[in-house]
Amino acid sequence: MTELTLAKAINEGLRKAMEDNPKVLLMGEDIGRLGGVFRVTDGLQKDFGEQRVIDSPLGESGIVGTSVGLAIRGYRPVSEIQFDGFVYPAFDQLVSQVAKQHARSEGAITLSLVVRIPYGGGIGAVEHHSESPEAYFAHTAGLRVVSPSTPNDGFWMVRQAIECDDPVLFLEPKCRYWEKGEVDEAAPPSGLFEAAVRRVGTDATLVAYGPSVKTCLKAAEVAQGEGRSLEVIDLRSISPLDADTVARSVEKTGRLLIAHEAPVFGGMGAEIAARLTERCFYSLSAPPLRVGGYHTPYPPSRVEEDYLPNIDRLLDALDRAFEF
Amino acid sequence: MTELTLAKAINEGLRKAMEDNPKVLLMGEDIGRLGGVFRVTDGLQKDFGEQRVIDSPLGESGIVGTSVGLAIRGYRPVSEIQFDGFVYPAFDQLVSQVAKQHARSEGAITLSLVVRIPYGGGIGAVEHHSESPEAYFAHTAGLRVVSPSTPNDGFWMVRQAIECDDPVLFLEPKCRYWEKGEVDEAAPPSGLFEAAVRRVGTDATLVAYGPSVKTCLKAAEVAQGEGRSLEVIDLRSISPLDADTVARSVEKTGRLLIAHEAPVFGGMGAEIAARLTERCFYSLSAPPLRVGGYHTPYPPSRVEEDYLPNIDRLLDALDRAFEF
Amino acid sequence: MVRSARATRGATAAADEDMVQLLAPSGERVTHPEYDLEPSDDEARGLYRDMVIIRRCDVEMTALQRQGQLALWAPLRGQEAAQIGAGRALAPDDFCFPGYREHGIAWCRGITPEQSARSFRQVTNGGWDPYEHNYAEPSIVIGNNVVNAVGYAMGVQHDGAESAVMACTGDGGMSEGDVAEAFVWAAVFQAPIVFLLQNNQWAISEPTERQSRIPLCRRADGFGFPGVRVDGNDVFAMLAVTRAALARAREGSGPTLLEAFTYRMGAHTTSDDPTRYRVDTEVEDWLQRDPVERLHRYLVAAGAADEAWTAEIDAEADGIASRLRDAVVALRGPSPASIFDHVYAEPHPLVDEERAQMVALLGAEDAGSLK
Amino acid sequence: MVRSARATRGATAAADEDMVQLLAPSGERVTHPEYDLEPSDDEARGLYRDMVIIRRCDVEMTALQRQGQLALWAPLRGQEAAQIGAGRALAPDDFCFPGYREHGIAWCRGITPEQSARSFRQVTNGGWDPYEHNYAEPSIVIGNNVVNAVGYAMGVQHDGAESAVMACTGDGGMSEGDVAEAFVWAAVFQAPIVFLLQNNQWAISEPTERQSRIPLCRRADGFGFPGVRVDGNDVFAMLAVTRAALARAREGSGPTLLEAFTYRMGAHTTSDDPTRYRVDTEVEDWLQRDPVERLHRYLVAAGAADEAWTAEIDAEADGIASRLRDAVVALRGPSPASIFDHVYAEPHPLVDEERAQMVALLGAEDAGSLK
Numbered sequence A, B: 001m002t003e004l005t006l007a008k009a010i011n012e013g014l015r016k017a018m019e020d021n022p023k024v025l026l027m028g029e030d031i032g033r034l035g036g037v038f039r040v041t042d043g044l045q046k047d048f049g050e051q052r053v054i055d056s057p058l059g060e061s062g063i064v065g066t067s068v069g070l071a072i073r074g075y076r077p078v079s080e081i082q083f084d085g086f087v088y089p090a091f092d093q094l095v096s097q098v099a100k101q102h103a104r105s106e107g108a109i110t111l112s113l114v115v116r117i118p119y120g121g122g123i124g125a126v127e128h129h130s131e132s133p134e135a136y137f138a139h140t141a142g143l144r145v146v147s148p149s150t151p152n153d154g155f156w157m158v159r160q161a162i163e164c165d166d167p168v169l170f171l172e173p174k175c176r177y178w179e180k181g182e183v184d185e186a187a188p189p190s191g192l193f194e195a196a197v198r199r200v201g202t203d204a205t206l207v208a209y210g211p212s213v214k215t216c217l218k219a220a221e222v223a224q225g226e227g228r229s230l231e232v233i234d235l236r237s238i239s240p241l242d243a244d245t246v247a248r249s250v251e252k253t254g255r256l257l258i259a260h261e262a263p264v265f266g267g268m269g270a271e272i273a274a275r276l277t278e279r280c281f282y283s284l285s286a287p288p289l290r291v292g293g294y295h296t297p298y299p300p301s302r303v304e305e306d307y308l309p310n311i312d313r314l315l316d317a318l319d320r321a322f323e324f
Numbered sequence C, D: 001m002v003r004s005a006r007a008t009r010g011a012t013a014a015a016d017e018d019m020v021q022l023l024a025p026s027g028e029r030v031t032h033p034e035y036d037l038e039p040s041d042d043e044a045r046g047l048y049r050d051m052v053i054i055r056r057c058d059v060e061m062t063a064l065q066r067q068g069q070l071a072l073w074a075p076l077r078g079q080e081a082a083q084i085g086a087g088r089a090l091a092p093d094d095f096c097f098p099g100y101r102e103h104g105i106a107w108c109r110g111i112t113p114e115q116s117a118r119s120f121r122q123v124t125n126g127g128w129d130p131y132e133h134n135y136a137e138p139s140i141v142i143g144n145n146v147v148n149a150v151g152y153a154m155g156v157q158h159d160g161a162e163s164a165v166m167a168c169t170g171d172g173g174m175s176e177g178d179v180a181e182a183f184v185w186a187a188v189f190q191a192p193i194v195f196l197l198q199n200n201q202w203a204i205s206e207p208t209e210r211q212s213r214i215p216l217c218r219r220a221d222g223f224g225f226p227g228v229r230v231d232g233n234d235v236f237a238m239l240a241v242t243r244a245a246l247a248r249a250r251e252g253s254g255p256t257l258l259e260a261f262t263y264r265m266g267a268h269t270t271s272d273d274p275t276r277y278r279v280d281t282e283v284e285d286w287l288q289r290d291p292v293e294r295l296h297r298y299l300v301a302a303g304a305a306d307e308a309w310t311a312e313i314d315a316e317a318d319g320i321a322s323r324l325r326d327a328v329v330a331l332r333g334p335s336p337a338s339i340f341d342h343v344y345a346e347p348h349p350l351v352d353e354e355r356a357q358m359v360a361l362l363g364a365e366d367a368g369s370l371k
């Protein structure tokens, strides 16, 4: 047991993966000498060399596209997109090559690559540095999308993502990079694609992932004071979705709230609400309610706290859920 | 009243828009001399010249990106992406510039541009020629997304999209290009963002758009024979969503089915199901059910009919809706 | 906006840029200061045989598509020398990333015409095992495969292997941002790669000057590696120059851009109608430079081919074509349920759930039987 | 993979590519066969004043960020001549598409330092009316704005207007596919545009040779338009060469790539720590070529500036900076509910619905009051 920040835990996870497998290469903008703008790759180029920790030219399609070729050659590239808002130039590579190579080759090619993306808001950044693109990727068959919410998950999930024989988008909640937590280096908490019940409750189920998990836990704390017992589920994997774990909880609580930073319209909350409504129709005392970003471009960060799912908005949705 | 194919109706709509407003320019790959691979721009370069109907170099980011600049300069560019599967290289332009220019400039810049995309499957095409990317765009605040299902809508909606002061993605159901229908050149059927009830019914509501509308109407015909009266709603606008029209219907029928070609997971059906469940919770006798593409890359077209929403799959979902 | 571009048609279309040629349209050998090839009669006959066979198969595929046996076909007619010259220059360990029209290179990689037909019949989006042939699956989204190829070449370099990579694109493809990013990466990392640009003068209906005002081989100058224009209808020149470029890559001297200056004699694909955008005289003009005729004239002059042998090759090609026809018509697949098989390499609950739904709906038999 | 790239550092970093210079670091005028500038004393003093003021404001902004008054700041120190020379070459009707560091060009377009501060304080993502200044909003996603600029230039051309467009990018930006597509479009349509590439030697932590092995101005050769390297620390050269390139664009002779060879003296942004990746000696070396000092030496030698006048300018700059400080600290906004105001130009039911939800939750007062 050691206490690490999320950023450091992912850094340690990457280090372990590189030690375990010489085929693991890192590539991205400023990940080498600088160690990444968030220092997640700090020290890795020094220890593993410029051949395995590669400062790439400035181009996301180039980064992801060359990763595809390296993976076809048998490497396990882990590339970094510097910020969420800069993944879009790589969108074609992700949708047309990364997601489809395995199917196109009828299984002959397994594309073991990871694309790391610091994502989400809450750090008072400028435009394009606070986006939550997960729904785009979850809707894309052939990709897997995961997001750790704790240092322990950061350490283990990045290793599991690298070991996975499918392409994995690894979304790192940048507003949690500096938060500390216990890392148990002995054994992984669970499989990469399993959700975790972070808090047990009986009156309603809060589902979240990445940056919003902690917000939900705080809201549950407050709700407890108001006499409502909330169960909080950390999805960990956005695609595939561990619907079983969520369904078990909803059958118990009868109420479902989903929180994420991405705009609600067409976001992951819609899929979770629709899927769970179908599975738990008779258990639901209220419709699943969603709390997330509004249908606007990510706003100037001076107002981001009113844009993001926060405790007030979650409790307000909870009240509405109980009004049904 | 004249009878036209959808392709010809859009062609006529484009012609009218170019006659009405000299600021309207067309740009895309092979749209000039060839008239587009589907002939939707046939004859327009001949009549309006190479200055207004521009054969562009081969690059989607270039096409959409230069359209942004033309729009800032005061033009109303209508660009064509040759096939759905080739829009992804333009994704960054669409998400980071097209969708955000108006907000970034606090309203100083209005981006009146239309991006036409022949989309969807069912024509026995090769890979990347049958995709349904609408959910990506609907989740992107700042964009509007519409799709005509009839020649009359094709003729009018393309003109309304060009007149709209916001960027509009105009998704053309390519499998319907050659289907004929009456076009009433006298007056538009309705506003660009209003849904249309295509068939009145009492037992369940079928919601669709673009290529799936006709499939739903056929299913409704069959269901009628089986004694079930289905109401079929053609959304016409995918974003914004005319939830009022759908809600009115669901409150009447108590059952909701949503059909689209895009994969169900994270697709528009999820948003429609989640939103209508919240609005019509007490009216629903069954959970909204979704019929659409599976969570796979678009398959080889020899099996596409089993992949797409078809009459059997719709009636099967209908049965399930009645089992609740 | 357009006039200015049209005005310079000559600049790229005409062969004013000097162009490596070893075999004149007349069939006479010409010399070049930098490149040479001394093909044995057998080697020359082999190249001729390759070109005749792929041309014959191309005709067969076009016919099959007309008869509804294929969803589409992208004919290579006119580009036989470009593809056979480049394809025969590849060593077994080299790896090639094609587009959708490289049936000739595929042939050189041991991929049968029947395998090339598979994705066009849509029984699959692939058609062969890339590792068995060191030849990637066909790629349709223009540009992105070129970046993948550079990544593969970086892997070859990282392995310290003595092999090279080839990436295929077209004159239209040169305008895609991805191809430029591929050039940046290849130059910066000195990746062992040869960019094979088949400039067949057209991108569907758009002439090359719609993509560039200067010869496309010059594009490499701006990225810091050599660009060479080769007579793409001269199989000797293609073979010699591609060999040299691949050798250069293997030595660690970095990327090369080869512009094979050739012509798309047929339609873009079987869906296309070239009469809408180009004039017959252009096609006739290029007919004079036909790559197959050219090599045949050389062989005859060199006494390496006579009527009997020529007829033999034609007969062999006819035989391959008719067997191809039977094989293509017999091609079945996939089964509806098989679409779930290779979405992911590892288990995926949603895919399993949806497979089960389909099987329940269609019944195990129908869901499992080939289309 | 990396060694090969590092090895050629000299190729792009050193000024071995010939470079247009009209003012030596010593402050002496030098001549150039193609370009010349005969600035009046007033003009030269005006350029000096511009540079002193934007440098002073840059220092103030950096300080304000340190004090938590700005989310971020991207310093321009070292690039004053590149930006003032290019900015002063623009005519009022010309239109410029900046990146995020072009505060000097903004100043030339009549945008106040306070307006430049707005997006960095995150009271907005814009800061000014693009049409009022013929100057687009700041653009952060590297590359895509350059394509937009070409489209705008195509519009200027279509209007038959006598103006030109400028698009800004950096040495790192040159690797983005979008910049290459912008070059393709501009060349094919002969768009009236000048690509201003400020090569400040670094893309955050990556030296220029991580983007190219040859001088970046050469990139234009591959696309068929001229590329010129200019001493970016020489405001006379920047002004003369940019004027010529803009005139060329207005005449209809098409695009030009200007590589302003300069140096980022400060951190990439206030979030950056350059000590992790570059050596002080490099910075000291470039200090010898300081653009402001250089012009001052010239002015003094020319008798156009004395201590009194220099002090006057410094005092004026200090005044502007302290007013800037007050204005920035006073900057408020936006209101929470205002985020819904300009998502769309036309009515949108979902936006209205969500605005109402927010107002219901926060109360009209809070929802409407500036942050």
Ligand SMILES: Cc1ncc(C[n+]2csc(CCOP(=O)(O)OP(=O)(O)O)c2C)c(N)n1
Binding pocket: B029, B058, B060, B082, B086, B089, C101, C140, C141, C142, C143, C169, C170, C171, C172, C173, C174, C198, C200, C202, C203, C204, C264, C268
């Ligand atoms: C990204 C992308 N955009 C558009 C298309 C549609 N398309 C298919 S082939 C083609 C023309 C390609 O021309 P070229 O690169 O010269 O290759 P050629 O077909 O001549 O061999 C186009 C525009 C595509 N396949 N991919």
Ligand SMILES: Cc1ncc(C[n+]2csc(CCOP(=O)(O)OP(=O)(O)O)c2C)c(N)n1
Binding pocket: A029, A058, A060, A082, A086, A089, D101, D140, D141, D142, D143, D169, D170, D171, D172, D173, D174, D198, D200, D202, D203, D204, D264, D268
């Ligand atoms: C598409 C994209 N990728 C990554 C980034 C993150 N980023 C911001 S500035 C920068 C370096 C840019 O270097 P350069 O183009 O030389 O401009 P400079 O900052 O030196 O002025 C990077 C990688 C971005 N803004 N946009």
Ligand SMILES: [Mg+2]
Binding pocket: C170, C171, C172, C198, C199, C200, C201, C202, C203, C204
């Ligand atoms: Mg071509």
Ligand SMILES: [Mg+2]
Binding pocket: D170, D171, D172, D198, D199, D200, D201, D202, D203, D204
């Ligand atoms: Mg730079």
